[in-house]
Amino acid sequence: MRAGRLLTALVLALLAGLWGLCFVLGPHEEPAEIQVVAVGSEDGESAPVLQPGDTTDSSLSFVNNGLTGCKLRVRVCGPQIDGKPVLEAGHIRSEGFLESGSAEDGGGEYWTAKGAYLYYKNSRTDDLLPPGRETPPLYTAVRLNAQIDPEALTALRDISPQQQLYVLAQAQPMGEGPWQEAIPPA
Structure with missing residues (x-):
C-alpha cells in the first residue's frame, strides 16, 4: 500500500516536471503592444462646435x-441617435x-x-504590422453626421456636451490566434 502511494507521488512529480519543461521550452506568444498616435485639439483647448455636415481635422494611427x-x-x-452615428470618422478627398x-x-x-471593424491591410x-512601424491614419477628419435631426442633436448635447469617438484596438500577434486587446493600460 505504501509502495503504491510512493509510486503515485513519483509519477505525479514526473508529470509535473515534464509539463513545466514543456511550458519553458514551448513557443511563447509575445503580447501585442500597440501605441495610439492621435492628432487633434491640444489639452486645454476646447473642441470645435460642429454643425451637421461640418468636419474638423483629426488623425489617428x-x-x-x-x-x-x-x-x-x-x-x-x-x-x-436613432441607430445613426453622430460622428463619422473618415478622410476629406477632392470628391x-x-x-x-x-x-x-x-x-x-x-x-x-x-x-463592425476596420482592418489594417498591407x-x-x-x-x-511590422515591429516599429506606424499604420497610415485610420482617419484624418471627423464629421458631424448631416442626417441627424437638429432637435435630437440639441437633446444629445444637453445630455453630454462633449461628444467623442472611442476606439477599440485588437491585435493578433503573428496574425494567428484569438484577437486580444492591443493597447497597454496607461
Whole structure:
C-alpha cells in the first residue's frame, strides 16, 4: 500500500516536471503592444462646435511597439441617435468626405471595413504590422453626421456636451490566434 502511494507521488512529480519543461521550452506568444498616435485639439483647448455636415481635422494611427508583427483591427465607437452615428470618422478627398475603410489607398497600406471593424491591410507584409512601424491614419477628419435631426442633436448635447469617438484596438500577434486587446493600460 505504501509502495503504491510512493509510486503515485513519483509519477505525479514526473508529470509535473515534464509539463513545466514543456511550458519553458514551448513557443511563447509575445503580447501585442500597440501605441495610439492621435492628432487633434491640444489639452486645454476646447473642441470645435460642429454643425451637421461640418468636419474638423483629426488623425489617428497606430505604432507596433511589440517584438513581432501583428494583424490589427479597430472598432470606432461613438454616440448614436436613432441607430445613426453622430460622428463619422473618415478622410476629406477632392470628391468629398469618405468614411474610413471605404476606399483602398494606392500605396499598398490601407484600412478596409468588414462588419463592425476596420482592418489594417498591407500587401507587402501579408497584412502584418511590422515591429516599429506606424499604420497610415485610420482617419484624418471627423464629421458631424448631416442626417441627424437638429432637435435630437440639441437633446444629445444637453445630455453630454462633449461628444467623442472611442476606439477599440485588437491585435493578433503573428496574425494567428484569438484577437486580444492591443493597447497597454496607461
